[in-house]
Amino acid sequence: MSWIERIGGANVGTLSFSEPLARHCTWRIGGPADVLAEPGTEEEIARLVAFAGEEGVPLVVVGRGSNLLFCDEGVRGIVLKLGRRFSDLTIEGQAVRAQGGLWVPRLARRLASAGLSGFEHAAGIPGSLGGLITMNGGSLRKSVGDNVVSVFALSLAGERRTFRRDECAFSYRRSRFQDPVGAPGETWIVLGASLVFPRGDRRAIRRETLAVLAERRGKFPLRQPNCGSVFTNDPAVYELAGPPGRIVEETGLKGLQMGGVQVSPRHANFMVNVGEATARDVLTLVSEVRRRVHDRIGVWIECEVRHVDEGGRIAPVSPICEGGEQR
Numbered sequence: 001m002s003w004i005e006r007i008g009g010a011n012v013g014t015l016s017f018s019e020p021l022a023r024h025c026t027w028r029i030g031g032p033a034d035v036l037a038e039p040g041t042e043e044e045i046a047r048l049v050a051f052a053g054e055e056g057v058p059l060v061v062v063g064r065g066s067n068l069l070f071c072d073e074g075v076r077g078i079v080l081k082l083g084r085r086f087s088d089l090t091i092e093g094q095a096v097r098a099q100g101g102l103w104v105p106r107l108a109r110r111l112a113s114a115g116l117s118g119f120e121h122a123a124g125i126p127g128s129l130g131g132l133i134t135m136n137g138g139s140l141r142k143s144v145g146d147n148v149v150s151v152f153a154l155s156l157a158g159e160r161r162t163f164r165r166d167e168c169a170f171s172y173r174r175s176r177f178q179d180p181v182g183a184p185g186e187t188w189i190v191l192g193a194s195l196v197f198p199r200g201d202r203r204a205i206r207r208e209t210l211a212v213l214a215e216r217r218g219k220f221p222l223r224q225p226n227c228g229s230v231f232t233n234d235p236a237v238y239e240l241a242g243p244p245g246r247i248v249e250e251t252g253l254k255g256l257q258m259g260g261v262q263v264s265p266r267h268a269n270f271m272v273n274v275g276e277a278t279a280r281d282v283l284t285l286v287s288e289v290r291r292r293v294h295d296r297i298g299v300w301i302e303c304e305v306r307h308v309d310e311g312g313r314i315a316p317v318s319p320i321c322e323g324g325e326q327r
């Protein structure tokens with residue numbers, strides 16, 4: 001019996017077999033995962049991690065796939081998705097406790113109705129809380145890490161641990177949960193977090209939230225499948241040449257298309273799937289954009305978007321793309 005036959009009896013949550021990963025990311029790109037598991041409890045997550053360890057099967061953790069490029073071959077292993085089934089939320093006074101699969105726009109809405117401010121910037125980010133914490137995501141020079149008190153996590157070696165905020169290594173779009181160093185004991189699944197937000201005026205919070213959403217609708221190509229900002233806004237590069245969208249635009253690359261993927265004519269830091277795009281198309285386009293930007297300003301811009309390979313390894317897209325000259 002293979003592990004794929006055995007996993008059905010392991011009591012690890014909802015399972016889908018040969019599941020197209022294109023259905024689980026906002027870019028709508030990616031081949032099938034052998035198994036996609038959506039646990040609903042911490043016990044199911046722990047059993048899944050133990051199963052993968054005992055069977056020696058690669059396991060990769062994802063949220064809503066809004067910052068991921070799944071490869072065309074899919075994943076030969078288990079994709080553990082934390083989403084709707086693992087998204088409890090409690091708000092008591094200014095203290096918030098939430099599970100990793102919580103949909104970020106839902107958290108923003110609930111905080112607004114509770115009269116808590118400081119999360120308006122994240123209202124339009126289409127990710128899970130676990131993904132947001134892992135990426136230390138945010139906008140308008142704010143990041144979720146600013147409001148984190150502690151993060152509850154489980155390692156791939158089965159250890160549960162609570163990280164205080166100062167142990168999370170938050171910095172611009174980075175955290176300690178992002179870069180698995182390979183050892184199972186050092187690769188963490190964000191199960192949930194406790195956060196704290198200041199009280200604010202409900203009407204002001206609502207106004208601010210609507211303004212953030214309207215600005216995003218005005219600027220971003222939200223009607224086409226995309227993955228948010230492709231390139232990071234590195235402060236040193238910003239000093240030199242401005243934000244990545246402007247750099248790509250001033251390099252004359254708006255509208256550039258490779259296969260089914262295009263640099264959005266609306267916002268040059270977005271790449272949109274214009275139909276049947278493959279991961280290979282994205283890697284080719286990213287390489288071309290990086291190469292041409294490097295030719296013009298002498299800097300390699302780095303990717304915020306992360307790539308998942310067939311073995312379930314996750315890394316930023318930039319070092320692995322082919323075609324352009326690499327650093």
Ligand SMILES: Cc1cc2nc3c(=O)[nH]c(=O)nc-3n(C[C@H](O)[C@H](O)[C@H](O)COP(=O)(O)OP(=O)(O)OC[C@H]3O[C@@H](n4cnc5c(N)ncnc54)[C@H](O)[C@@H]3O)c2cc1C
Binds near residue numbers: 065067136
């Ligand atoms: C239209 C659009 C707009 C966006 N705007 C913004 C923005 O303004 N600011 C911003 O910061 N980002 C933005 N993003 C990018 C993205 O939404 C964020 O990075 C988001 O936080 C990712 O969450 P996710 O659940 O989709 O994570 P995924 O894309 O599923 O995963 C991202 C990374 O986090 C890891 N991960 C996910 N969940 C967990 C977990 N529970 N435990 C451990 N690791 C985990 C994955 O392994 C992967 O490395 C945008 C994306 C889109 C499509």
